[in-house]
Amino acid sequence: MNWQDINNMNVSLDLSEAGEWPSAVKQALAFVLAIVLLVGAYYGLMADKYGSLEKLRQTEAKLKVEYMEKEAQASLLEQYQEPTNRNGKVTW
16 A cells, blocks of 8 residues: 555544544544543642642751751750769769
8 A cells, every 4th residue: 555545545534433434543543542641640640749749848858957956966965964973963
């Protein structure tokens, strides 16, 4: 089959006669429709998730800073505590 044969074919792509379309056209339409549905579903389901993810990343960064500050304070805790002997009395 060459291009002249394809051009000379009398193909009507009327939606009311979609069942009579050539199989290649039906498959191409099904493929395009599937891609459109997948892209639409992806953006419909995932768009709001990206906003939530960004907020969680910002919260994570703040919590890491807070953790590091508290860890630094905890590492110096012994220096801030009063020295005591075994009886619990303060010894200087």
